[in-house]
Amino acid sequence: MYSQCLQESLHFQVLWMRIRDVETQEILWESQEDMTFSEIEQRVEIPVTCGGIIREIKFSSFKTIPWFCMEQKLVFKGKDLNKWSFESSHSGEKTVTAMEIVRIPVDILSGEISMVTKFTVKDYIISINKLRFFRK
Secondary structure (H helix, E strand, C coil), X not given: CECHHHHHHCCCEEEEEEEEXXXXXXXXXXXXXXXXXXXXXXXXXXXXXXXXXXXXXXXXEEEEEEEEEEEEEEEECCEEEEEEEEEEEEEEEEEEEEEEEECCCHHHCEEEEEEEEEEEECCEEEEEEEEEEEEC
């Protein structure tokens, strides 16, 4: 259940997201707008030479958020491949990097793999966004 009122009262915001090449650290994709609640699925193109990616996300809130959770799922053809979560009480700005996100051969990327990142407080969703990966 999405709670815009809760998200606004906590002053929660996803400031940016980045996808980097795991070996070269080169930025392959970076959000160009507020990603707090993006209805639009973002298209991310990964070069064939890339051996894996790192996802970085920076978010902030002005108030302490008890029971805060960030959950990320990697989905292939509708099935969960990988699930990663981060839980804490949170306030201020925080950058979270997940190192083990994609170690899948780039040649199979054709829009079948997506990454869904959801921020929750207890059972309430305060932010959700989705990236879909394609071969460049």
